[in-house]
Structure formats: structure tokens, C-alpha cells
Amino acid sequence: MTQVAVVGAGLVGVKRAAALHASGRARVAVVADADAARSRDFAERFGCEVAAGWRAAVRHPGIQAVVVATPNDSHAAITLAAIRAGKHVLCEKPLARRPAEALRMVRAAEARGVCLKTGFNHRHFPAMLEAKALLDAGAIGEAMYARCRYGHGGRPGYEHEWRAQAAISGGGELLDQGVHVLDLFRWFLGDIREVTGTVLAAHWPIAPLEDNAFALCRTAAGRVGMLHTSWTQWRNLFSWELFAQRGYLIVEGLGGSYGPQRLVIGRRTADSPVPREEVKEYPDPESSWRRECEAFLDAVATGRPPLGDGRDGLEAVRLVHALYRSARRGRAERVPPLGAPVEVP
Numbered sequence: 001m002t003q004v005a006v007v008g009a010g011l012v013g014v015k016r017a018a019a020l021h022a023s024g025r026a027r028v029a030v031v032a033d034a035d036a037a038r039s040r041d042f043a044e045r046f047g048c049e050v051a052a053g054w055r056a057a058v059r060h061p062g063i064q065a066v067v068v069a070t071p072n073d074s075h076a077a078i079t080l081a082a083i084r085a086g087k088h089v090l091c092e093k094p095l096a097r098r099p100a101e102a103l104r105m106v107r108a109a110e111a112r113g114v115c116l117k118t119g120f121n122h123r124h125f126p127a128m129l130e131a132k133a134l135l136d137a138g139a140i141g142e143a144m145y146a147r148c149r150y151g152h153g154g155r156p157g158y159e160h161e162w163r164a165q166a167a168i169s170g171g172g173e174l175l176d177q178g179v180h181v182l183d184l185f186r187w188f189l190g191d192i193r194e195v196t197g198t199v200l201a202a203h204w205p206i207a208p209l210e211d212n213a214f215a216l217c218r219t220a221a222g223r224v225g226m227l228h229t230s231w232t233q234w235r236n237l238f239s240w241e242l243f244a245q246r247g248y249l250i251v252e253g254l255g256g257s258y259g260p261q262r263l264v265i266g267r268r269t270a271d272s273p274v275p276r277e278e279v280k281e282y283p284d285p286e287s288s289w290r291r292e293c294e295a296f297l298d299a300v301a302t303g304r305p306p307l308g309d310g311r312d313g314l315e316a317v318r319l320v321h322a323l324y325r326s327a328r329r330g331r332a333e334r335v336p337p338l339g340a341p342v343e344v345p
């Protein structure tokens with residue numbers, strides 16, 4: 001039974017704790033939230049100890065792993081302290097506000113020999129896992145390009161929440177929701193070597209942060225990912241389309257306010273210009289949290305890297321910042337492989 005500390009008992013900290021608890025393989029032993037009342041409520045719900053601050057939580061001798069579910073500005077400090085204490089870490093997306101922070105986290109975990117996983121639960125949605133398995137099995141041929149629209153409409157007062165404070169969040173909608181999609185592009189299409197983007201502060205009074213981002217990403221093999229991510233979508237939307245030589249895969253919905261999740265598998269046929277379509281529905285998309293938790297616990301147990309590891313988190317943050325540079329400079333930006341000379345903002 002892996003003993004875990006959860007730092008940050010907000011929306012996602014509670015989801016992570018519930019998934020750990022439900023796995024039957026982990027126990028949430030310790031919590032630390034900057035808000036004492038939240039820590040208390042969480043401790044009552046999960047029957048755990050309240051630590052005297054996050055530093056005490058990550059050093060707690062009774063735990064082997066830490067979930068970091070605080071706002072983005074504290075991911076690096078908390079994760080680095082946990083790694084130094086020899087703990088495995090599941091840190092929420094974005095792994096950090098900037099590539100330099102994320103690189104330090106990845107290097108520290110590799111040097112200490114502990115698991116660092118990024119909270120990329122979008123890889124663990126049932127429809128997404130099935131789509132990836134179909135692509136890998138050659139069911140629709142070679143991938144050519146992917147197209148994604150992802151967004152919501154904020155809520156009254158959104159501009160006062162931490163996501164709208166640049167010093168805390170480190171970026172707007174591209175770093176918030178877009179980072180998931182950039183990670184999916186890499187997973188389905190391969191490493192991205194060039195990006196072009198533009199960003200807008202179209203509605204919310206949050207400049208220099210963006211409430212909309214438009215991105216074109218090109219892989220080394222010439223595949224393309226196209227993304228529009230938005231805080232002015234007004235009605236929540238997740239639409240992911242992947243086109244390949246012999247067909248396509250479409251994932252719609254994430255459950256809840258994003259609508260039910262379904263996968264459309266389109267296959268071209270020799271005898272008709274109209275592809276044959278098969279539609280699959282997934283009643284429990286929330287299971288992504290449970291699956292991702294299992295992947296983390298497996299990685300802790302086996303020492304093998306989890307799906308969506310620290311390096312994936314770093315690469316996604318590098319892509320976000322390359323897109324910010326592209327938007328500022330009005331030109332395409334190269335994204336050299338790590339190890340090659342890198343511009344680390």
C-alpha cells in the first residue's frame with residue numbers, strides 16, 4: 001500500500017485523493033493546503049493527518065509519494081522538495097510555469113531515481129486510449145494531421161481567480177487547457193519541431209494573458225497538429241480529430257459539462273467514397289483519474305516510466321512557450337530536441 005501526501009486540497013487534489021482511495025493500492029496519509037479549513041475538511045473525508053505546511057508534508061517519513069495539486073506557481077518548489085526527500089511525485093499540469101522550472105524538476109527526479117509524472121489525465125480517457133491503440137495497431141494507416149478545439153466560457157469573476165493572475169498561472173488558456181492538447185499531439189503524431197501561433201485577450205480583462213490561442217504544430221516527419229483553445233467557447237467543448245491515410249478517429253466530449261464521451265472510427269472503403277463509421281460511447285469518462293492513478297502507482301512499483309511522465313510535461317511547457325514566442329515575434333519558431341542548444345526562457 002503506497003502512502004501518499006496530497007498538497008493542495010482544491011478541485012483536483014480531491015479528485016486525485018478519491019482516485020487513490022478507490023484504487024485500494026494507496027492510502028492518502030497526509031494533506032497540506034494553505035487554507036486550514038480546506039485541509040480539515042479533506043482530512044475528515046479521507047481520514048488522514050494534516051501536516052503543518054507543505055514542507056512538512058513532503059518530508060513526512062511515513063509517505064512514499066506526493067500529489068502536487070496547487071496552483072502552478074508552487075509546482076516546482078513543492079516537487080523539488082519532495083524529490084529531495086526521495087518521494088515519487090505526481091504533479092499537476094502544467095508541470096511548471098516555464099521550461100527552466102520544468103527542466104530542473106525533470107533533472108532532479110532523474111538524478112534521485114524517483115518517478116515524476118505529469119497530471120496529463122487526457123491521455124487516460126477511455127476513448128483516447130482506444131484511439132491511440134487503434135492508430136498504433138495500424139487500423140487507419142499512417143497519421144497525417146490532428147485538429148482540436150477545446151474550451152469553456154469561464155464563469156462570473158473568472159478574471160479574479162488564480163488562473164487569471166500571470167505571476168501565479170504563468171500563462172493563459174494555452175498553458176491551462178492547451179497544454180493537454182499539445183501533449184496529445186506529441187503522443188499521437190510524434191515530437192514537434194516547429195510551431196506557429198497567435199494569441200488573443202478577446203474578452204476577459206486578463207492581458208498579458210490570453211483567453212484564446214491558435215496553434216499550428218509540425219513534427220519532424222511533417223505531420224501537423226492544429227489547435228484552437230478558448231475561454232470564450234461559452235458552451236464547453238472538446239473535439240479531437242485525427243486523420244490518417246485510411247480513415248479517421250474522432251473523440252468528442254469529456255463527460256460532465258463537456259458532454260458524453262464518444263469515439264467515431266471512420267474507415268475508407270474500396271467500393272464507396274463514403275467511409276464506414278463505427279461509434280463507441282463511454283459512460284464513465286471520469287475514470288481517467290482512476291486510470292492515471294493506477295499508471296502512477298504502477299510506475300512507483302516497477303520503476304518504469306508512466307504514461308505522461310516528467311519529460312512529457314517539460315516538452316509540453318516548451319511547446320507552449322515556443323508558441324508564445326511565435327505570437328510575439330510573428331513568425332514560426334523551431335523547437336530543437338532537448339540536448340541540442342535550447343533557448344530556455
Ligand SMILES: NC(=O)c1ccc[n+]([C@@H]2O[C@H](COP(=O)([O-])OP(=O)(O)OC[C@H]3O[C@@H](n4cnc5c(N)ncnc54)[C@H](O)[C@@H]3O)[C@@H](O)[C@H]2O)c1
Pocket residue numbers: 007008009010011012013032033034035038054069070071072074092093094119120121122162176
Ligand atoms: N489534470 C487536469 O485536467 C486538471 C484540471 C484542473 C486543474 N488542474 C491543475 O491542478 C492544479 C490545481 O488546480 P485546481 O483547479 O484544483 O485549483 P483550486 O484553486 O481548486 O485548488 C488549489 C488549492 O491549492 C491550495 N494552495 C495554494 N497554494 C498552496 C501552497 N503553497 N501550499 C498548499 N496549498 C496551496 C489552495 O488553497 C487550494 O485549496 C493546477 O495546477 C491546475 O492547472 C489540472
